[in-house]
Amino acid sequence: MTRHSLRLALAASLMSASAAHAAIFTDTFETYTTAPGFETFSTALAPIGGGVATWTVGGDVDVVSTSLSGFGTPASQGNYVLDLNGTGAGSITALLGGLVANQQYRVDFQYAGNMAGDLGVASRGFDVGIVGGASQFFDNPSTTFAEGAFTFTATGAFAQLRFAGNTASPYGGVIDNVSVAAVPEPHEWAMMLAGLGLVGWAARRRREQSGTAPMGVAA
Numbered sequence: 001m002t003r004h005s006l007r008l009a010l011a012a013s014l015m016s017a018s019a020a021h022a023a024i025f026t027d028t029f030e031t032y033t034t035a036p037g038f039e040t041f042s043t044a045l046a047p048i049g050g051g052v053a054t055w056t057v058g059g060d061v062d063v064v065s066t067s068l069s070g071f072g073t074p075a076s077q078g079n080y081v082l083d084l085n086g087t088g089a090g091s092i093t094a095l096l097g098g099l100v101a102n103q104q105y106r107v108d109f110q111y112a113g114n115m116a117g118d119l120g121v122a123s124r125g126f127d128v129g130i131v132g133g134a135s136q137f138f139d140n141p142s143t144t145f146a147e148g149a150f151t152f153t154a155t156g157a158f159a160q161l162r163f164a165g166n167t168a169s170p171y172g173g174v175i176d177n178v179s180v181a182a183v184p185e186p187h188e189w190a191m192m193l194a195g196l197g198l199v200g201w202a203a204r205r206r207r208e209q210s211g212t213a214p215m216g217v218a219a
């Protein structure tokens with residue numbers, strides 16, 4: 001293998017690895033309101049100042065300030081979180097594009113419960129899923145955020161990601177830091193490991209050459 005082809009192989013392997021990890025969708029719920037307490041949304045969550053709505057809303061949901069609701073943990077990002085229950089159970093749905101059919105994707109998020117009221121209702125449960133596909137139930141009736149993850153396999157270029165509250169209360173499951181990324185497949189892991197192996201091989205070779213060959217002499 002020449003140095004040139006080594007560099008090309010290494011670059012291709014690292015590019016493939018980073019592409020597999022890059023998030024294709026993120027939301028921290030910071031751009032929808034500046035209300036000091038909370039604001040209830042129905043129909044859509046659109047960024048302040050206009051632009052394309054990030055989520056369509058079913059029923060209604062609240063964008064809640066962490067200062068109001070006692071979410072004092074560092075797990076949530078920024079000043080706002082999303083309560084999936086507005087006046088009752090609501091939902092948010094986002095269109096994911098640019099997916100690759102049969103590729104696995106992982107939805108990561110943090111979740112807690114809005115415990116500011118209705119404490120007789122023990123559940124702050126909600127479902128995470130793909131519209132027309134699989135879904136998974138999460139429940140964390142605590143203001144301390146937990147890490148959640150939901151994995152799905154794309155059936156085409158698009159999928160609708162939905163978070164849906166399912167308790168009859170104005171105080172529901174709370175989410176923050178939603179991100180979606182492709183899950184590296186076994187052959188991609190193999191390429192990453194091969195890339196690391198090449199890095200080590202090249203480093204060894206440089207050390208050997210620096211000890212034996214004059215500067216400027218190609219291997």
Ligand SMILES: [Ca+2]
Pocket residue numbers: 028029030076077078079080081176177
């Ligand atoms: Ca946030």
